[in-house]
Amino acid sequence: MALTEFSLIQQYFAQQNHKNTSTCLGIGDDCALLSLPAGYQLAITTDTMVEGVHFFAGADPAQLGHKLLAVNLSDLASMGARPVSVTLALTLPTVDAKWLEAFSKGFLKLAEHYNVDLIGGDTTAGPLTLTVQALGLVPEHKALVRSTAKVGDLIYMTGALGDAGLGLKINLGYKCPQPDVALQRFNTPDPQIAVGLSLIDVASACVDISDGLAADLGHILGQSHVGACLDWECLPLSQAVQNYIDETGDCLMPLTAGDDYELCFTVSPDKIAQLHGNYTQIGIIESTPGLRLRKDGVVQALMSKGYEHFS
């Protein structure tokens, strides 16, 4: 870290008081230092966002700061982990004070909401690329992994499906009469931290829907060596998404579009009584491998494709 970068980071990012009790030493040394409570495991994830790939050139920097952190916290949520701290690697084409101020505000506002400390980072010159690594705590052996769904488990999800995908379509020119919710879901998703925490000892497997329900549920199916059938009539679709499908006939969009950051999880039938929350049951785990969709009384195979880079 060079001196000018250091003062940059200090100015925009070190203003946050460390509030999380895990943080012993934050920004400003070669490493940050954390103390972790006994009886917990550390959950670690990292996600990168690249200009022109994950967000449009000229995207609102405050929304970008929010979303960058949210997509990482969403991975912690899907493990049932409580976020504690993050590092931020910023590659910036120029030092734009206005951009940095807005970006850091969006980022830190969400961080403070979840009591997450920004404990370190790196600032480099180059094409706009943003990487966060997030650390969280989960009680030992309680993490919600992908590999433990069982045949007969019911499949649930939080929130609604496809609104972020619709938000992307709107950004690309689709005319939507009520664009606000879709754009909000696309620009500033909410990580489902509280839900993840509440699912410990209840869900048998969990993922966040970042690459599309089909692809992400597909990870559970693959790693659990099971299959699933989804019920089209059960999928939680907003009126705006329903209108989009009615207009375009593109009923795969909500199943394949990314960026929803809802949780999709499985629950054994004997644990249903312990499930408290406003979730939608969308299908069931079956023994036959693959993902299927029941629509209009017909069961059809569903390609488990989400958004693919390099494709």
Next chain:
Amino acid sequence: MALTEFSLIQQYFAQQNHKNTSTCLGIGDDCALLSLPAGYQLAITTDTMVEGVHFFAGADPAQLGHKLLAVNLSDLASMGARPVSVTLALTLPTVDAKWLEAFSKGFLKLAEHYNVDLIGGDTTAGPLTLTVQALGLVPEHKALVRSTAKVGDLIYMTGALGDAGLGLKINLGYKCPQPDVALQRFNTPDPQIAVGLSLIDVASACVDISDGLAADLGHILGQSHVGACLDWECLPLSQAVQNYIDETGDCLMPLTAGDDYELCFTVSPDKIAQLHGNYTQIGIIESTPGLRLRKDGVVQALMSKGYEHFS
């Protein structure tokens, strides 16, 4: 993480068996999971390398993989931490199997040498940008920080100064009769992990020399609210660096060039007897703020500038 990326990561990076006892769950879920031993703190650092900024376009991918990991492990070394695991965020313009194979080999070879598990990552499309976050363990309250140097402490460093800087000059066209050591130091630096571990309870402060001795020692001085005087005659310079200075008169290069990844640390006089290793005493901590250099019997102020992005 999309499906094609996932298989990419699997193919090149998931081959490593998890050897570190801290790793409970590695690549392949929304998060990795670590269990940490009691009595330790977690040290966390992140560093990014950008093509055209930190390395030349077309740089050898195996060397790049080595260096990317080494510069992150070097930050752990400077805290006295033992590395346990890393995540890797790769932004790649294309999927080049040959490049990925060489890069992953260079990266994983160094990882295995230090018993470091690659526990997760993200692969995105975009301009070549590489970010690692490294996690290490340090005994509670024993980390080697920057803020605890005291007046009268002696300043030491490992290895030699300026060879990596000379390697950069060679890459830029400087004709060096014996370029091998300088190029090796520039391309594949060794993180000083064992030294960092041995300095616990001995050194009063420590940094790694990533941005140049003047800048990095400057961090110790600033955060410890002290100054220092270095002795030119004591600086460990290789014959190649000495020849470069004789030819060019550029005696500041070894003090300001980055990428050495040696450790610079301070030791209280009453701890000198506990210092076992081949280190060079290069100066002394003083009460007057700022960094000075004694050369040819004259003490002069030294600008504490290292390599600066955006300058």
